[in-house]
Amino acid sequence: MDDKSRIQKFIPIMNEISPTFCLAKWHHTTIYLQTGETHSCYHPTPHKIPLDEIAIDPSALHNTKEKISQRAEMIAGEKPSGCNYCWNIEALGEDYISDRHERNASIFTEQRLGAIKTNPLAHVNPQYIEVSFGNECNFKCGYCHPKHSSSYYKEIKDHGPYDMVENHRNDIDWFQIYEEEINPYVEAWWQWWPEVSKTLTILRITGGEPLLQKSTWRLLDELDNNPKPNLELNINSNFGVKPILIDRLVEKVNALLAKGAIKDFKIFTSMDTWGAPAEYIRTGLDLTVWERNLDTYLTKTQLPITFMITFNILTVTNFQSLLEKILEWREKYNGFDQNKWQRIRFDTPYLKEPLQYDMNILPKAEFMPYMQSHLDFILANLDDKNRSKFNDLEYVKFLRVVKYMESAIYTPEKIKEGRRDLFNWFKEYDRRRGTDFKDTFPALKNFYNDCGIV
Ligand code: SF4
Numbered sequence: 001m002d003d004k005s006r007i008q009k010f011i012p013i014m015n016e017i018s019p020t021f022c023l024a025k026w027h028h029t030t031i032y033l034q035t036g037e038t039h040s041c042y043h044p045t046p047h048k049i050p051l052d053e054i055a056i057d058p059s060a061l062h063n064t065k066e067k068i069s070q071r072a073e074m075i076a077g078e079k080p081s082g083c084n085y086c087w088n089i090e091a092l093g094e095d096y097i098s099d100r101h102e103r104n105a106s107i108f109t110e111q112r113l114g115a116i117k118t119n120p121l122a123h124v125n126p127q128y129i130e131v132s133f134g135n136e137c138n139f140k141c142g143y144c145h146p147k148h149s150s151s152y153y154k155e156i157k158d159h160g161p162y163d164m165v166e167n168h169r170n171d172i173d174w175f176q177i178y179e180e181e182i183n184p185y186v187e188a189w190w191q192w193w194p195e196v197s198k199t200l201t202i203l204r205i206t207g208g209e210p211l212l213q214k215s216t217w218r219l220l221d222e223l224d225n226n227p228k229p230n231l232e233l234n235i236n237s238n239f240g241v242k243p244i245l246i247d248r249l250v251e252k253v254n255a256l257l258a259k260g261a262i263k264d265f266k267i268f269t270s271m272d273t274w275g276a277p278a279e280y281i282r283t284g285l286d287l288t289v290w291e292r293n294l295d296t297y298l299t300k301t302q303l304p305i306t307f308m309i310t311f312n313i314l315t316v317t318n319f320q321s322l323l324e325k326i327l328e329w330r331e332k333y334n335g336f337d338q339n340k341w342q343r344i345r346f347d348t349p350y351l352k353e354p355l356q357y358d359m360n361i362l363p364k365a366e367f368m369p370y371m372q373s374h375l376d377f378i379l380a381n382l383d384d385k386n387r388s389k390f391n392d393l394e395y396v397k398f399l400r401v402v403k404y405m406e407s408a409i410y411t412p413e414k415i416k417e418g419r420r421d422l423f424n425w426f427k428e429y430d431r432r433r434g435t436d437f438k439d440t441f442p443a444l445k446n447f448y449n450d451c452g453i454v
Helices: 003-008 011-015 051-056 065-075 081-090 099-107 110-118 150-159 184-196 214-225 243-258 276-281 287-300 319-333 364-380 392-407 412-433 442-451
Strands: 028-032 037-039 128-132 202-206 228-236 262-270 305-308 344-347
Touching: 003 099, 011 099, 051 184, 081 099, 150 412, 184 214, 202 214, 214 228, 214 243, 243 262, 243 287, 287 305, 287 319, 319 344, 319 364, 364 392, 412 442
Parallel strands: 028 128, 128 202, 202 228, 228 262, 262 305, 305 344
Antiparallel strands: 028 037
């Protein structure tokens, strides 16, 4: 059965509750403890977790009154407005698969559904949690936000917001960042942990940079003392921290796996291209340190690593440099046994915000050939049976990005706004960060200059 048919099989089962029912609203959650916010997936905007609710019950980190009222709407067959992303896809017709359909299929178990049917509005312990303990981070990637990076926050404090652009001004006066040591949300997390960890199947720690946060290390110690053999632990790390922290991570994770204290461990790291352009996008990144950390991780563990390649305007002209590195790492770290799984994994989602980083503001005629040549490079190195090469799925996923760029047509006003923002943004970015856009991206130099006169 293909993926689509497998997912569609669950639609009538979920419809028994209601045609707008989404298990993610009950069993998936992302919690940002530094700001005290949560959402059930990336589409609805995060909402505030009231302090008085966690004072009564720490599970309100996920089961906020607001989320419970959205669950009630779903039970009644209504469509909470925060989930418009899914409603828009579903409005296209029955042939279209939304994230709601996908998540319903992946989260479903008889037991989970049965419990919701019996008591739909009761607090639940979710199956999947993504948690951020703080915003401390040594990087300030341009498209990130001060909420998620203390270095970015400091830049805005020192220089003010980017008030020369329409998109991504990065004001910091409308939210509060709690320090990890004196954060009531972190306190509530540790109160909730003994209970929620009993049935949790995936915990993903995100940032800021998790390896710079005390709570991450405390969690690894907790797992050592109270094993959770059914738990898969994931960490999103920028891998640009001091090598001593990677040594420490490797030692702890190897020990947890050796004694069966966790079921599995996965690391995810972001990298959008390679060389000077990569360091330009992710301010703070030193590729020498990063590659040494990668080597430590891959030689001292048996584990895989996944690169999250957020395809953006600065990736378009030089993506091949990263593809070449991926082949090099596959050759070096996969070993000779072709029957083992792939250790060097990557995914290529595309970025939509902020607009100045969106590849669709580029003139298509001039820049589509770059995309085609990256696709050709994957095709020329495609061999589904050889782990040192690319596989079909990776090709198909990148093909989707190419097709998306080919077909996404923005209005002239939107393109104008994006290009104006690009010029004003990177001019200020270079001034603040001591970088040079035109030197780093020679293939974008004329485009940049043109953006200055729109
Ligand atoms: S309905 Fe869609 S947007 Fe809403 S929680 Fe489910 S997957 Fe996310």
